[in-house]
Amino acid sequence: MNSLIHTASLISDACLNTEKVPRALISCGVVEAAAALCLIFSKAPGGIFLHHGKAPFYLYYGILVAIVVCGLIEASAGFWVSGDTVGRHAAGMTILWVSIMPLVTVAALGGFIILNVK
Template identity: 50%
Template sequence: MDVLVNMLRLISDAFGDMEKLPAVLILCGGVLAAAALRLAIFYHGEPPFYLYRGTLITLVIIGFMETCAGLWLTGDLTGRQDTGKTILGFSILPLIIVAALGGFV
């Protein structure tokens, strides 16, 4: 759970400091993708198979897209700052979903 708390702290810092925004997007996207992929591969729980796996694969794709957005943001930080903050704001919900499924245990 400390990972999630630290990531939320980094997200709040990135909203105040424009220079941290691409690094935080890359970090959060990578951690989200890795945690969701770990759950999809190693966890065999009770939930309906296709719904559970489909949700996790969607979260992996969202994590990769967030990482790509962080790389895209490094090209023109001043012009793309608002887009990066919007993506970072929407990335909190997938992090909470992965944490609720046990991805950070």
């Protein structure tokens, strides 16, 4: 949960400072992809994904693979924006705001439960 709060603070910092947009894109993309990969490899689908046939089961893993790809694209966009932060600021902020939905989806599916070490 700590990394989710840190990611949210990076997004809010990027709204205030143009120079922080690439860092926010790269960090959020990597956290998003890593959390989705952790879900793929360590947590079996539950809830509505279990007892309604095979389609929801495959949909669960399809969603997670799509989130991994989105996270990697977001991190790559961070490197692209870092080449010209002033000229590519609008594109970077658009990508950052669009990427909030996959981040929320991973959090809702339980991707950050793995980070809670007791």
